[in-house]
Amino acid sequence: MTVQPARSLDAAVPADAPIFDPKAFRLDREQSAIIATARRLGETLFAQRAAAYDREARFPTENYKDLHRTGLLGIAIPKKHGGLGADYQTYAIAAAEIGRYCGATALTWNMHVCSTLWSGPLTDDLEMDAATRAEHEARRAIHYRRIVEDGAIYSQPFSEGGAAAAGGVAFGTEARPVEGGWIVNGKKIFASLSGHADYYGVLCTEVAKGEKASRRNTLYLAIPASAQGVAAVGDWDPLGMRGTVSRTLVFKDVFVAEDAALMPRGVYFQAAQRWPHMFLTLSPTYVGLAQAAYDFTVRYLRGEMPGTPPVKRRMYPTKQIAVAQMQIRLEQIKAIWFQAVTEAGPNPTKEQVLRAYAAQYSAMEGANEIATLAIRTCGGQAMLKSLSLERIYRDSRCGSLMLPWTAELCLDRIGREALYEAGETDD
Secondary structure, X not given: OOOOOOOOOOOOOOOOXXXXXXXXXXXXXXXXXXXXXXXXXXXXXXXXXHHHHHHHOOOOHHHHHHHHHOOHHHOOOOHHHOOOOOOHHHHHHHHHHHHOOOHHHHHHHHHHHHHHHHHHHHHHOOOOOHHHHHHHHHHHHHHHHHHHHHOOOEEOOOOOOXXXXXXXXXXXXXXXXXXXXXXXXXXXXXXXXXXOOOEEEEEEEEOOOOOOOOHHHEEEEEEEOOOOOEEEEOOOOOOOOHHHXXXXXXXXXXXXXXXXXXXXXXXXXXXXXXXXXXXXXXXXXXXXXXXXXXXXXXXXXXXXXXXXXXXXXXXXXXXXXXXXXXXXXXXXXXXXXXHHHHHOOOOOOHHHHHHHHHHHHHHHHHHHHHHHHHHHHHOHHHHOOOOHHHHHHHHHXXXXXXXXXXXXXXXXXXXXXHHOOOOOOOO
16 A cells, blocks of 8 residues: 555644654655654644543544555555555654654554554564464455455553563463364453454463463454454543543453464464564654653744744743753653664564663653653643643653553663573572
8 A cells, every 4th residue: 555645734834843854863765754644644633633532532533544544554564465564663653753643543553553563574573384374474464454455443452450461471361272263251451442443452371171371372363343242341531541442351252263363373472582672662652742742842932832822931041941951851762762663673682672671661751751841841831731731741641551561660670681691590
């Protein structure tokens, strides 16, 4: 699918500059075109809708129609299957641009894209015999066709309220093998896109009769939202990221056919061990939110923020120092994060893994640090719900809590893995 140009802006309103300048960050023309499409969608359409999605805790359905129209719903689907064929780095930067304008859209889009990123370029890097790879190719073609042709939306419910999402134990959601597929039972909490996705990409543990649950037997299954026994339950009224509609999903004796597998048996466990950057994909949204908080502050202090009086506040030294601090923090986040997403691939070095943890921590905590400073610098009006900074602040606070790489887990792993080599103990 070719990239369609987004609606042009009013000539009187200058377009936002890219978060990552293509020349400075050595992006090629194809990457730049895909990322520019994401930015223009965000700036011209998503930004205007974001307040309503947040206020009503409503899923951004209209944005997904635009993502499909422009080919971005299939951004990581290989070109031979009709997608844009973007690599990890390209997707991550495009997601940051969308997060700049609507955090909920970027974060849910990530859940959708990961179903194609994990089953596509990531799986291509992993070990499979020829027969398994051919079977996987046939299965993923079915999923990709639904997305490219029909605009099907996939989600990725992960958390269960225990240690499974952090990789500590096997997932409690279980898939029992039966003829032609599996019977799935379990529950997922904070399941973004609940009630709005067409397929739920569920991580669950395959457990045959008499066996014990093992992380090695993790399956990644695309369960149809319409399947009997699937239910989205409970309310969704959180502090931030309200448009993600992350209600609880319940699976009760759900039959799932064999062609629903998004990864072959054993491949998810292999990916989690050999492709750890797969868990860094929540961070682009927060890089975008960090940029958004900075953008708001500069425009507000220059008297250029729509919805506010055209009063300049840029002449005060305290304001100038605050903007300088925000700029420095933003550039720090961008630098380490860009390096981390550029290094994403199989079998990273210890230093690359530590850098990925540090990038995750920097983006998730740094976005809220910048938003907090932005509110203090801009003053009382910045707290009004009629302006975007209040929403940016609330959305940015959610990042450090998200599994599998919460801010606390990142700190724990950086400290431990920096001080200990694999298998090393103090005994």
